[in-house]
Every structure is written in structure tokens, then in C-alpha cells.
Amino acid sequence: MALRNLVNKLPPGHVFVPTDDELVSYYLSKKNSKEEIIKNPLVEIDLNTEPWSLPDVAKLNSKEWYFFSFRDGRDNRATISGYWKSIGKGQAVLDERTRAIIGKKEKLIFYKNNGIKTGWVMHEFLLNNPQVPPSSNTSFNLLT
Template sequence: MSFLSMVEAQLPPGFRFHPRDDELICDYLAAKVTGDRSGGGFWGSPMMVDVDLNKCEPWDLPEMACVGGKEWYFFSLRDRKYATGQRTNRATLSGYWKATGKDRLVARKGMLVGMRKTLVFYQGRAPKGKKTDWVMHEYRMEGPGDPSKLSFKGQKEVVD
């Protein structure tokens, strides 16, 4: 039995971990980045684990980051494609995560706190990869309180 399964077994019946976009950024991601354990979110919570997306395939995520249902919440460090560049490496052994659509604003009380990017997993190599049903929402902090464009991202995995 995995650690997450043991934690899930101790939760009360009907428990659902379903934070809003602004809660993911302000209460979880911000606390993780700053190391603040006193905030509203559970910084060291098993609900939000660390995952290296470049070494993990989407179908491995449920075992690593699942707390019931078909949504998985986890942190992943941003991997740069090139040491001196800004492009993000989103490749795995069997495919890659491709951004789709435009970034969405995430606000709290009318103030910008971050952005949400939607990614779709493709098997194979670009540009001939085959689109799959795996969809991920990637969150980043932005706005006036943003301490120097943090590269640590929280991510919400959604499979339809």
C-alpha cells in the first residue's frame, strides 16, 4: 500500500480535495515557494507531492499523486530546455506536454495572483506526436507580490 493510499484511508468518508485556482496559487504554491508552513494550505501535505514530470509518464501519476477521483495535485520544478534559455522542457521518455490555448488569469479579490496554462500530452516526438486524452493545468505565480518570477510551479492534473 502506498503512502498516499494510507493517508486516503484515514480521511473521513466523502472527503474531497478540490481547491480553487486562486487557492492553489496563494495557499499552496506560494507557501511551498517561500517555505511558509504557517499558511492556510498544508505545505507538507500528502495532498500535494513533488513529482519530476520529465521522469514520469502521465499514466504513472495516479499512483504517485492520487488522493481520490481523477484529479491529481502535485508540485514540479520547472526544467529549462536550454541552460541559458527561458523555454521549458516538457518532454518525457514516451512523449511531451504541449501548451494549448492561451494562458488564463487567476485572480483573488480582483488582484492578479497567477496564471493557468493548459497542456495536453502527446505520445511520440514533435511534430508527429499523437494527441492523448491526458490534460494538465500548470499554475505559476504572477502579480505585484511575485518574488522575482518564481520557477517552481504547482500543477493540477485532470484526465477526462
């Protein structure tokens, strides 16, 4: 059964509203360590996807979408029609129990190639110390 169908059958009031801590400590950490994420509502996307195409890819019916994106070490976030630009220094994501820094949240704005700012906003979550298995040189970020 597709997750979208499963989500649509949940009782009223059941929604996916994870905290920043949950996004980093559970979803992103498990994704990077290749652990199974039960009933995973997130899909992988190419960061070069146009922002207006993202709602069609999302598993959840929502105005806010959650995705994993492969991180190859480069910060190039360009698409055919524009680019994502990081705004500010970002903020630390803290473990809710220990208050230790477990990651970082950065805000990005989408600009068209002509430099015109659009209304598209993305939050990128990064693990503080990704534990990637030795057999893999891949790493993922989480995007909302």
C-alpha cells in the first residue's frame, strides 16, 4: 500500500509534524547510517529539481514537504531556471534531552537565474557528525 494511501486513512488529527531534533536525530541519522526507517514518509530527490516540481514528488499531502537529498560535498544548488541561496549562518539543532548540538538547520531561498527572489523557501538539515558506513562515501541531507 502506498504511504500516501496509508496517511489518507489515518484518523483525523494524525499528521506528520516532526521537530527539528526528530528530523536530525531520527530520520537523517538513520538515512546516513543506512538503517531502516519504518513507515518513512520521506523520499529522495535530486537537489537540481525545480521547486515547483517538488509537490508532485512528495509522499504526504501537505503544504510543507520533506525530502532527503544526496550530498556530494559540493554546495552547488543550481537548477535549470535558478538556484538556491543560503541565507545567514544557520542555527544549531539541539538534542531535546541532552541539549547537545546534533546538527544544523540552514534556510535557503530560491532565486531565478536573473537574480529575482521567489517565494520558495527550503530548510536544509545537516548532521553534526554524520556516521556514514565505511563501505559508503555517500551522505544525505534532509530538506523541508
